[in-house]
Amino acid sequence: MTVLPTETGLSVLMREGSQAEHKDAESSNFMSFLLDGKVNETGYTEYLAMLRPIYAALESVGAALADDPIAGAVIDPAINRLAAIDQDLAYWSGAAGVPTIQSAAVDRYVARVEASAADPVLFVAHHYTRYLGDLSGGQAIGRILARTFDLPEGQGIAFYQFDAVPKPKPYKDAYRAALDALPLTERDQQRVVEEVKVVFGLNGGLFEELSTQLPRYAR
Secondary structure: OOOOOOOOOHHHHHHHHOHHHHHHHHOOHHHHHHHOOOEOHHHHHHHHHHHHHHHHHHHHHHHHOOOOOOHHHOOOHHHOOHHHHHHHHHHHHHHHOOOOOOOHHHHHHHHHHHHHHHOHHHHHHHHHHHHHHHHOHHHHHHHHHHHHOOOOOOOOOHHHOOOOOOOHHHHHHHHHHHHHOOOOOHHHHHHHHHHHHHHHHHHHHHHHHHHOOHHHHEO
């Protein structure tokens, strides 16, 4: 992405239009406990296991839409996370093997991502919400996990390591500029903003399920 960043446009609408939903998702009990170092290895492993099918769907749809004139402007295989999740799951699950999680929240999220394959404008909302989040707050989560579990350098937190993006800020600036340059109507811009809100709600549903397991995850 080589587009220069701008200060107005779709990226601002997406951020400002979803602030309440973003805050609700971030303030879940599970995330609060995780960031406070109060979630054990089982809890974090199951969290990763729930994320896996979501990223599998995102990257499958992303590959199908790579040449789309709208979605293709932000899709970048260099920031795909599925392989990193698998690497981390192998580290955290060890001999026990990757847990199988039955989750209605995950099913709803995956279905929504898969539905966006037929509407590339909405896929932009899904891509933005997850990957730009991983490049932002996800970096802090990785550092917290490394301290909490005293992890060997680079082990168990591949999900938060973007080898192809040595400097996240310029990448994120270019990503937002690419969003601002999308040739969308005002109606389509609003549809993207509304879908970002939906995505944060889907994330919130994921965290609600995880929060019900906090007694089992206590560290």
